[in-house]
Amino acid sequence: MTEGYVELHTRSGFSFLEGAAVPEELAGACAQFGMPAMAIVDRNGVYGAARFHMAAKKAGIRAHIGSEITCTNGVSYPLLAETREGYQNLCRLITRMKLRAKKGEGAATPEELAEFARGLICMTRHPDERLLEAFGRGNVYAELQRHYDRREEARNQSIVERARRLGIPLVATNGVAYARPAQRELLDVFTCVRKKVTLATAGRLLERNSERHVKTPAEMARLFADLPDSPTWAMNSRATPCPRAKRR
Amino acid sequence: MFACLHGSGKLAALAFEFSPSVEQTGADTITFDASGLDRLFGFPQDIAAAIARRAAEMGVKASLALASNPDAAICAARGFSGIGIVPYGDEAKFLGSLPLTLLAPSAELQETLERWGIRRFQDLAALPPLGIAERLGPEGLRLRELARGEAERKLLPLEEPLEFEDEIELEYPVELLEPLAFLLARLLNGLCTRLAARALAADELRLLLKLENRAAHERTLRLPVPSLDSKAFLKLLQLDLAAHPPAAPVVQVRLEMNPAKPRAAQNGLFVPLAPEPVKLELTLARIQAIVGEERVGSPELLDTHRPDAFRMIGFGKTKAGRPGSCPTRLAFRFFRPPRSARVVLASGQPSSLAADGIHGKIMELAGPWRTSGDWWTADPWSRDEWDIALSDGALYRIYCNPRGWFVEGSYD
The missing domain is CATH 1.10.150.20 (5' to 3' exonuclease, C-terminal subdomain)
Structure with missing residues (x-):
């Protein structure tokens, strides 16, 4: 089971102040741990995709491209491009939401998500029927993350229950924000800059622990050992284009 | 005249x-x-x-x-x-x-x-x-x-500044608290009289003592409600000075009072009378003198991921905050201090526990729940927690940090 694991939710430093590793570091860690591919999902953009694609090519892994799209309902949806059309739709969706907002802001409406859903795979921690209607059954996955956090686990249980009720498959990711555990400190500092606070006053805005690094497939398998039928491995074989492929 | x-x-x-x-x-x-x-x-x-x-x-x-x-x-x-x-x-x-x-x-x-x-x-x-x-x-x-000497005119009145402070310079240094209390009583009576004349009360007392060694000793007492009870003030100051005595004999005493409007409260006919706030403060001060200042008050959770991080703040100073967002289904009883434990691991997970008064095989567990923080300070911390059920059915929280294993408490 562990051999097929691919990290599908990775934020690079191109998610401004929300990621603490450059795409090269992420691709390097991925190759080091024997992962065949990795998906980069920067916040509201595909800014890191080109560098990640080049780094992945150099490291001998496949680069999946996506973006974490902020929705007007307050939820963020990591969307992965499954096909060339999906990549085009993702870029159009981002362009539309950015055109009407100030720099660094903007959110897509649920209707826009539905409009540009073709060729995209949606991972969500808030599975519901509207997403199924928008993206189509088989293109929506309920995302589980485990960072050794008691409250997160309580949320996971509710996601599993809801996904099973809706017949949505589960996908395990680590919500990676940095390549190595030590980079958590950098992310904490970035968080302080983003929130305009100091380390001493940031309190619970900071990371709870250093678990958002790139983990080995074996580690991920251990983490999700109680859900053997869920994680990403079923999803990994699904092809994802990269910017280079699009240009051809 | x-x-x-x-x-x-x-x-x-x-x-x-x-x-x-x-x-x-x-x-x-x-x-x-x-x-x-x-x-x-x-x-x-x-x-x-x-x-x-x-x-x-x-x-x-x-x-x-x-x-x-x-x-x-x-x-x-x-x-x-x-x-x-x-x-x-x-x-x-x-x-x-x-x-x-x-x-x-x-x-x-x-x-x-x-x-x-x-x-x-x-x-x-x-x-x-x-x-x-x-x-x-x-x-x-x-x-x-x-x-x-026949000129007649009216005075151009000067507005009295709302400063209530008084001081006494001593001819000889005072070493003992008892004679100091006499001086304080005199200052308090004078200031309370001035406050009463303006229909005001005091909600904060600042005592500044100049010492023989040229150092200054400053104490501030904040009252939960404004009051004019000079006797209670004197007792509070005495208790505070007993807990924090000046390092050298006193050569000058200065007392400042912060004026505030007195609290007007009407008691309900069928509501039992609460103790007078100043007397309650006096009682708390006496308790503080016995158990220590940092052990009396209301606990306030600190904004940090560090487990069980709180501080004690005085009664009446707590901010009305929203309750924790974590829904609590079980009450947790902290052991203070946590009990040191011996834990046997099997496949990296605790399998049996032995601590003071707690022994048994671990039948079920959830965890580890991992936290770490304060990495930029001289006191960084990290720990892994488990919630465990022992063979006798009791639920405990255990944790492991660089100093070893501990039982943090039990779930009721």
């Missing part, structure tokens, strides 16, 4: 202790309305003695004069040192020997009077008013009135 103080020190504060109607006549002169003080002190001599006594206590060095009108009092205070009481009706005679420069006439008038050989009050007072009016005009007439 009017009194005038001419000198240095806290003249205004001294004047306000005797009268609400005070005029700042000059930088070094204060005049105040002393009418009615005879009912408190008796004859003008007694009034003057009371003012002089209080001036000595406050370290005010000034000459004092009492007269039937403000200007006569001002002239007497400026012209004579010590205490002067200008007899009613004999003002001109009393002030006669004073030089005319005291009245600060204009340069032109001064020159004219000099030429005429008029240099003292009595010289000017003896001149006929009609002739003065013809030759010197209204200013000359005004000067004549002042020289005769």
